[in-house]
Amino acid sequence: MPLDGTHKFAADEPVEEPYYLPTGNEISLFEQCHAQKLAVMLKGPTGCGKTRLVEHMAWRLKRPLITIACHDDLAASDLIGRFLIRHNGTEWQDGPLTRAVREGAICYLDEVVEARQDTVVVLHALTDHRRMLPIDKTVETVPAAPGFQLVVSYNPGYQRMLKDMKPSTRQRFVALDLDFPPLEHEAAIVERESGTDPATAHALVSLAQRIRSLRDRGLAEVPSTRLLIATATLARNGIPIHDACYAGLVSPLSDDESLVGAMRDLVDATFI
Structure with a gap:
């Protein structure tokens, strides 16, 4: 697993199917969102299966999966990338979000509201008709490769007391409401x-x-x-x-x- 806390399933690797037992129409909704290039927001309590659903759908859709655990110190550069100092100069290294955009992967931001608002803003251009990621430091605009999809999750009950997602961000996603199964x-x-x-x-x-x-x-x-x-x-x-x-x-x-x-x-x- 990379040091940035992300992982991925490569599309050509024989990954065993992640077990997921659907309780509604979440699989068909997710598939349609992927086909129509729509970003998805998974809402539900901790441990109700949000992450497992994403893993199952990445396997089902045969797409690489890059997962990012969001936290208070997550900066935009942690998502996009940064210049690293090498013995022979500086070198640009893509962050996990940029890798997902270039590779056409599913990028999953777990508990997205834990990230700073100025960090979440970088997602906006990927969740509308533009489907591109501007990188100011390299003066580059990266178009989303075919198959790219942005998925975020959060726990509404927990976050209501502490943090919440801005309406301008929420309305860029199709929301799937999940709960504990029967x-x-x-x-x-x-x-x-x-x-x-x-x-x-x-x-x-x-x-x-x-x-x-x-x-x-x-x-x-x-x-x-x-x-x-x-x-x-x-x-x-x-x-x-x-x-x-x-x-x-x-x-x-x-x-x-x-x-x-x-x-x-x-x-x-x-x-x-």
Whole structure:
């Protein structure tokens, strides 16, 4: 994996299909957006499958995938590129966004609102009819190669309290609303990804749905499908189910004694 935190699936590499179980028409919508050269915004809670959907679609569309984890210190130069000092002078190095534009890759910006607003602005020319990336430092305008698509994600519930995306940016994307799957779907995902038995997967998802109801009592983040898979993996490999739930599900969610106590009670009621 490159040092900038990105990764890609090359179109000619035999990559195994990333498992994704659709709950609606998100796959057909994504395919149409790609065909019509439309940028996509994935909205949904942490761990509901946004990243896995992008990985699955990159495999399905046979496009390279470049993923960028956004954060407060992400500068425009981190996306576009910069001049590097070599022993024989300076050399320009493309950033992950520029590579995606040149290669016709799917570029996925995870939790895009974590990036600074002046950084997000560089995406605008790629999300309208221009489909090009201006690079001021090299006095170059890079047209998007065929197959390029910009995809961003964020968690509306979490960001509403902290940050949000400017309307001028939001309206450049087709938005796909994702959520945790229905019980049977989520249980199938947990079973498939962890290798646990169907009864344990079903019980863990039922437990998660009860814990998710604690959001109104101050739980900032609810248990994700990702946490359920981790918990099921621990249990499948010999950790007692109560201990697996405490370590893999309860403790990562909160340090508040009353909330932790309530979640532990739910664990004990689920796995008697």
